[in-house]
Amino acid sequence: MVIEFISVGTEILLGNITNTNARYLAEECAVLGLSNYYQVTVGDNEERLSDAIRTALGRSDIVLLTGGLGPTEDDITRETVAKVLGRQMYEVPEIHQQIQQYFERMGAKNPSSNNWRQAMVIEGAEIVENHNGTAPGMIVPVDENKLVILMPGPPEELKMMFEESIAPYLAGRNQQVICSKTVKICGMGESRVAAALSDLISAQTNPTIGTYAKGGEVHLRITASGTDAKAARKSIKPIVKEIKERFGDKVYTTRESETLEQHVVSLLKRRNMTIATAESCTGGMVASTLVNVPGASEVFNEGYITYSNDAKHKLLGVKKKTLKNEGAVSEACAREMAKGAAKAANARAAISVTGIAGPDGGTKEKPVGLVYIGCCIDGKVWVECYHMNGDRQKIREITVKRGLDMLRRCIRQSGEE
Amino acid sequence: MVIEFISVGTEILLGNITNTNARYLAEECAVLGLSNYYQVTVGDNEERLSDAIRTALGRSDIVLLTGGLGPTEDDITRETVAKVLGRQMYEVPEIHQQIQQYFERMGAKNPSSNNWRQAMVIEGAEIVENHNGTAPGMIVPVDENKLVILMPGPPEELKMMFEESIAPYLAGRNQQVICSKTVKICGMGESRVAAALSDLISAQTNPTIGTYAKGGEVHLRITASGTDAKAARKSIKPIVKEIKERFGDKVYTTRESETLEQHVVSLLKRRNMTIATAESCTGGMVASTLVNVPGASEVFNEGYITYSNDAKHKLLGVKKKTLKNEGAVSEACAREMAKGAAKAANARAAISVTGIAGPDGGTKEKPVGLVYIGCCIDGKVWVECYHMNGDRQKIREITVKRGLDMLRRCIRQSGEE
Numbered sequence: 001m002v003i004e005f006i007s008v009g010t011e012i013l014l015g016n017i018t019n020t021n022a023r024y025l026a027e028e029c030a031v032l033g034l035s036n037y038y039q040v041t042v043g044d045n046e047e048r049l050s051d052a053i054r055t056a057l058g059r060s061d062i063v064l065l066t067g068g069l070g071p072t073e074d075d076i077t078r079e080t081v082a083k084v085l086g087r088q089m090y091e092v093p094e095i096h097q098q099i100q101q102y103f104e105r106m107g108a109k110n111p112s113s114n115n116w117r118q119a120m121v122i123e124g125a126e127i128v129e130n131h132n133g134t135a136p137g138m139i140v141p142v143d144e145n146k147l148v149i150l151m152p153g154p155p156e157e158l159k160m161m162f163e164e165s166i167a168p169y170l171a172g173r174n175q176q177v178i179c180s181k182t183v184k185i186c187g188m189g190e191s192r193v194a195a196a197l198s199d200l201i202s203a204q205t206n207p208t209i210g211t212y213a214k215g216g217e218v219h220l221r222i223t224a225s226g227t228d229a230k231a232a233r234k235s236i237k238p239i240v241k242e243i244k245e246r247f248g249d250k251v252y253t254t255r256e257s258e259t260l261e262q263h264v265v266s267l268l269k270r271r272n273m274t275i276a277t278a279e280s281c282t283g284g285m286v287a288s289t290l291v292n293v294p295g296a297s298e299v300f301n302e303g304y305i306t307y308s309n310d311a312k313h314k315l316l317g318v319k320k321k322t323l324k325n326e327g328a329v330s331e332a333c334a335r336e337m338a339k340g341a342a343k344a345a346n347a348r349a350a351i352s353v354t355g356i357a358g359p360d361g362g363t364k365e366k367p368v369g370l371v372y373i374g375c376c377i378d379g380k381v382w383v384e385c386y387h388m389n390g391d392r393q394k395i396r397e398i399t400v401k402r403g404l405d406m407l408r409r410c411i412r413q414s415g416e417e
Numbered sequence: 418m419v420i421e422f423i424s425v426g427t428e429i430l431l432g433n434i435t436n437t438n439a440r441y442l443a444e445e446c447a448v449l450g451l452s453n454y455y456q457v458t459v460g461d462n463e464e465r466l467s468d469a470i471r472t473a474l475g476r477s478d479i480v481l482l483t484g485g486l487g488p489t490e491d492d493i494t495r496e497t498v499a500k501v502l503g504r505q506m507y508e509v510p511e512i513h514q515q516i517q518q519y520f521e522r523m524g525a526k527n528p529s530s531n532n533w534r535q536a537m538v539i540e541g542a543e544i545v546e547n548h549n550g551t552a553p554g555m556i557v558p559v560d561e562n563k564l565v566i567l568m569p570g571p572p573e574e575l576k577m578m579f580e581e582s583i584a585p586y587l588a589g590r591n592q593q594v595i596c597s598k599t600v601k602i603c604g605m606g607e608s609r610v611a612a613a614l615s616d617l618i619s620a621q622t623n624p625t626i627g628t629y630a631k632g633g634e635v636h637l638r639i640t641a642s643g644t645d646a647k648a649a650r651k652s653i654k655p656i657v658k659e660i661k662e663r664f665g666d667k668v669y670t671t672r673e674s675e676t677l678e679q680h681v682v683s684l685l686k687r688r689n690m691t692i693a694t695a696e697s698c699t700g701g702m703v704a705s706t707l708v709n710v711p712g713a714s715e716v717f718n719e720g721y722i723t724y725s726n727d728a729k730h731k732l733l734g735v736k737k738k739t740l741k742n743e744g745a746v747s748e749a750c751a752r753e754m755a756k757g758a759a760k761a762a763n764a765r766a767a768i769s770v771t772g773i774a775g776p777d778g779g780t781k782e783k784p785v786g787l788v789y790i791g792c793c794i795d796g797k798v799w800v801e802c803y804h805m806n807g808d809r810q811k812i813r814e815i816t817v818k819r820g821l822d823m824l825r826r827c828i829r830q831s832g833e834e
Contacts, residue, residue, distance in 0.1 A: 013453045015444025016627070020435055022458070027432025036430045037465055041439070041456035048454055055472075191488035195529035198490070212433050213571070221433070277701070277722065279534065283708025284694070284701025287722045291700025294776055294809055302728035305694065305704045305720030307713070311762075315719065345728075359711055369522065387522050390549055392711055394573055 001174055003034045004060035006052050008068035008077050009153060010043035021066050021158055028167060032060070033176030033225050046083075051086045057146060062170070067153030069135035071115040078120060078138075081148055087123040095119040095127070099134045106378040122150075126402040127167045133157040139169060142172065170343065179232040182256045183243050186216070186405040193218045196246055200239070207236050209243075214400030228358065250349045252408055260404050261289050268299040268349065269412050273377075275407075276345030277303035278316050278337040278352040283370065285400045286351060302345045306337070316340030316352075329354050330367055334383045338374030350376040351407050353399060357392045369395055375410040382410050419590055420451045421477035423469050425485035425494050426507055426570060427460035438483050438575055445579060449587050450595045450642050451479070461491040461501075470501045474563055479587070486552035486568030488531040495537060498557065504540040512536040512544070516551050539567075545582045550574040556586060564590075596649040597640040598661050599673040603633070603822040610635045613663055617656070624653050626660075633818030634677065669825060677821045678706050684828050685686060685716040685766065690794075692824075693755040693762035694720035695733050695769040697745065698788065702817045719762045723754070732756030733769075746771050746783055751800045756789030767793040768824050770816060774809045786812055790820045792827040799827050 005022055012019050022039050029036055038060065042052045049068075056063040068077030082089050096119040103115070118135045121127055128137035130152060138150040149166060153160050185193055190213040194201065197220075201209055207224035222239050224232040244251050252263050268275055277287040277300075287303035290296050304315045309328055312318040317340040318333055326332045337352035355371030364367035369388040374381060384406055388395040422439055423651040429436050439456050446453055455477065459469045466485075473480040485494030499506050513536040520528040535552045538544055545554035547569060555567040566583060568575050588595070602610060607630040611618065614637075618626050624641035639656050641649040661668050670680050694704040694717075704720035707713050721732045726745055734757040735750055743749045754769035762780055772788030779785035786805040791798060801823055805812040 012440070013443055014447050015440050015442070015455065016629070018435065018437055018440040019456075023429070023432050023435040025432070026430055027581035028429045037460060037462070038469075039430065039436075039458035043454060052455075057765070062682075069630075114648070189523075191529050191531055194489040195531065201490070210428065210431065210433070214429050221431075279701070281708070282705065283713070283717075284696070284704035284720060284722065285708075287701035288699065288705055291698075291702075291813075292810060296700070297724055300700075301725035302732065303701060303724075305701065305708075305722070307720070308718035309709065311719035328679065357708075367522075389523060390573070391577070393709060394549065396705075396708075 001034055001035055001062065002060045003029050003062040003064055003170075005036065005039045005055040005067045006049075006056060006063060007039070007041040007153075008049060008065060009041070010045075010074070012041050021153065021155055024159060025064065025066070025162065028162060030223075031169065031178050032170050033174050033178045033278055034170065034243065044068055044076055046076055046080050047406070049076065049080045050084050053081060053148070056147070057142065061145060062123075062147045062149065062151045064151065066151045066158060067119065069137075069150060069152045070116060071134070073114065075117075078117075079397070081140065081150060082122045085122070085142060085148070087140075089120045091119050092121050092127065093117075093119075095121070095136055096392070102134050128161060130157055130161055131164065132160045135293050137161050139166075143374075144324075175227065176225055177195070177227060177229045177232055178223060178225045179229060179236060180221055181236050181240055181254060183220040183240060183251055184253045184258070184260075185218045185247055185250050186252050186260060186401065186408075187250050188218060188247070189213075190218050193220070193247075197243070200242070202295055207239055209239065216398045233392060240337060249409060249412065252405070259292075259410070260401065262293050264404050264408050264411075265290060265293040265296055265299055267408060271411060271415060273348040273411070274296065274299050274301055274345070275349040275351065276301070276341040276347040278341035278350060279303070279305050280307055280312070280337075280354040281357040282353045282396050282399055282403075283307060286353060286403050287398050289404065301347065304341055304344070312337060316344060319412070327366070329356055329370060329372060331372055331385065334372035334374035335381050338376035338381050338383075342376045342379075343411050348378055349407070349411065350375075351403055353403055355386075355388075355395070355399060357395045358393060371395070371399050373406055375407050377410050377414040380414060382406070418479065419477045420446050420450055420453055420479040420587075421473040422453065422456045422523055423466075423473060423480060424456070424458040424570075425461060425466060425482060426458070427462075427491070430460045437572055438570065439498055441572070441576060442481065442483070442579070445584060448595055448597055448638075448640060449584060450591055451587065456547065461485055461493055463493055463497050465704055466493065466497045467501050470498060470565070474559065474565070479560060479564045479566065481566045481568065483568045483575060486535065486554075486567060486569050487534075488529065488535055488551070490531065492751070494567060495534075495539065495555075498567060499539045500563070502539070502557065502559060504538055504557075506537045508533075508536050509538050509544065510536075512538070512553055519551050521787050530555035539572055545578060547578055547579065549577045554578050554582070556583075558660070568821045592644075594644060594646040594649055595640060595642045596646060596653060597638050597673075598653050598657055598671060600637040600639070600657060600664075600668055601670050601675075601677075602635045602637065602664055602667050602679060603669050603818065604627065604667050605635060605664070606630075607635050610664075614660070620665060624656060625812070626656065633815045636688060638743070666826065666829070669822070676709070677818065677825070679710050681759050681821050681825050681828075682707060682710040682713055682716055683827060688832060690766045690828070691716050691718055691762070691764040692766040693758040693764040695767060696720070696722050697724055697729070697754075697771040697775040699770045699813050699816055699820075701818050702813055703770060706817050706821065717733070718764070729754060733761060738754035744783070746773055746787060746789060748800050748802065751789035751791035752798050755798055755800075759793045759796075765795055766824070767791075768820055769793075770820055772803075772805075772812070772816060774812045776809060788812070790816070790818075790823055792824050794827050794831040797831060799823070
């Protein structure tokens with residue numbers, strides 16, 4: 001079954017708000033096994049909204065409208081749907097009363113007369129309660145196969161209504177089960193990942209493999225649909241296994257909710273290690289990313305931001321000779337920074353970053369984007385050299401990803417020895 | 418002139434990502450005086466994409482497509498636009514070479530063959546350079562009145578290209594002069610800012626005032642349109658003056674491109690000060706935000722991330738007695754951290770942060786969201802206490818904003834004395 005979303009609201013067309021509802025609904029409908037081929041945004045304009053509704057009814061089974069159910073004059077979704085379907089509207093006394101009570105609870109004594117428009121319902125519609133606001137939703141059967149759904153625009157009203165009422169309704173109608181599994185890969189670009197899977201991707205029907213670039217990582221989502229949940233889950237397994245074999249230790253997790261920093265923090269916890277950070281061009285971003293993880297304090301006590309050469313020498317013991325002969329952006333400096341940080345913090349693990357984030361400061365030998373990352377685990381030091389692309393911010397963000405990924409690999413390696 | 422957006426990407430239809438590009442483009446196009454009546458999202462499917470392009474060309478003057486220009490097989494925007502317009506495609510050797518160079522810089526020797534598709538251009542198109550990635554954009558005149566624009570989907574590529582090339586192009590085409598001025602406010606929520614301006618906002622026609630909440634700040638954009646640039650600019654001035662009077666030192670800048678961290682770094686530069694950072698719950702985010710600013714090295718040499726009590730004592734000289742009696746999250750600790758950081762780094766200015774970011778660790782006396790921020794300028798120390806709302810990540814982000822805002826106020830104050 002195909003579902004189409006129509007988001008109604010001039011504030012979206014003016015860029016005043018981001019349409020997060022569309023993403024929420026898309027994700028939820030995918031899980032319900034509904035296909036979503038079109039998402040359309042139109043303003044609070046009767047002609048264009050009517051047009052969008054008619055087009056959607058022509059090509060999709062379910063048309064889900066969000067927004068334009070509010071109390072102000074420019075909220076015209078209800079009336080426009082009724083007109084397009086050739087239906088009458090009538091007032092529901094219970095809703096009128098609920099609106100009255102809602103305003104009393106909120107301490108507002110005289111709701112504006114426009115508010116009573118929210119008690120008007122389209123003939124033949126099933127009324128859907130709104131437990132987070134005053135405008136009810138509606139499910140309007142058009143004919144045997146087609147359906148129009150109206151939902152309020154405010155995200156907290158929409159989400160609660162979808163979870164409580166609309167999702168169960170759609171699931172019952174669709175009789176489909178969808179299962180999916182995520183594989184997260186670090187250290188390879190999306191195009192290389194896709195190329196390595198092209199045989200699987202081009203042969204796919206059910207399950208399918210989707211590739212998604214996510215800020216320096218590539219996430220693969222394997223999705224199977226069917227009427228039997230167990231069979232769907234079983235059909236995903238061999239594909240996940242095959243992917244893991246192809247990408248080896250570039251796969252860092254198959255848990256949908258696990259981030260790279262969470263993975264690194266749990267690795268450190270499992271190995272009973274504390275870690276110190278020593279950062280130059282990232283200026284605290286590596287540490288701050290580790291601290292994203294609740295409970296990071298179990299593995300992280302202190303970090304050093306050594307932006308100047310003096311600080312690298314004073315806080316981390318990088319040799320003045322190294323700074324003079326090799327420069328601050330060098331393999332030797334990254335090595336001494338990592339070793340020095342571990343020592344200064346009395347930590348078993350340390351990560352160091354030194355590089356040129358730009359836009360100025362690059363030379364022919366050491367261009368903008370050149371970054372050295374060092375990892376020290378129990379006294380052993382690895383250093384890797386990277387050439388990053390992009391602006392200052394992007395170079396620093398990707399450096400953090402590469403650093404955490406390297407840390408993960410080094411901790412694993414040192415554990416195997 | 419009417420512009421329509423078509424976002425291309427199955428990942429949007431599956432709800433894997435939020436379409437933030439549409440909002441960005443909507444906001445920018447509104448400023449350029451373009452009308453946006455429709456935003457459409459379709460997947461990487463030739464038939465449906467062709468259909469969307471044809472529909473858009475029938476009802477809008479400019480069709481702006483984003484996404485689907487990447488290297489993988491399912492990126493079909495280029496080819497589909499060419500087919501719909503009945504145009505040939507040809508390879509541009511310069512772009513081929515740029516892609517080659519890009520991969521060499523990235524240290525990847527053998528880009529997959531799919532990458533070369535990004536060097537293919539639609540006949541008659543103006544090529545738009547992509548300074549943040551490999552896929553170029555295109556401006557394709559259809560006839561005297563209609564235009565198709567192709568832009569890459571990744572937000573950082575799209576934004577840079579829009580600012581550098583597409584916005585100037587569209588502004589020239591529209592022959593409308595739009596002038597705007599931004600006033601940036603820190604330390605007040607959007608609803609309070611809007612309430613303080615309600616008389617101006619409800620009376621507005623041209624110029625208009627827009628309020629935008631931007632991660633802990635509120636930006637006001639005053640926009641005037643017309644055919645005469647000088648008159649438009651002149652009409653903005655009294656409004657900006659009035660706003661500055663109403664909000665006083667809560668206004669930190671009226672420069673569109675100046676961020677709070679840039680403002681703080683230039684204040685420090687002007688006062689010839691260096692700054693040190695001492696962070697607990699933010700774990701390096703304050704330092705990292707300062708380092709966002711190119712040239713931050715002139716005012717920032719070193720920072721300390723003191724997540725544990727030991728580190729606070731060892732690196733910053735916070736008294737063990739203070740930690741024991743008052744706790745790490747206390748006015749006294751923030752004070753000693755700021756003073757200690759300035760001393761350890763031999764810096765005239767320092768900022769310290771200590772707080773409870775949650776989700777665990779809160780008590781009745783010291784709940785999650787309690788944050789102390791200290792500023793030390795030439796030996797004088799200020800400490801402010803905040804109660805932040807939101808999840809761990811949001812509390813830390815807002816703390817950084819409040820910290821930089823406080824720093825700005827303290828530097829100014831100390832200069833006036």
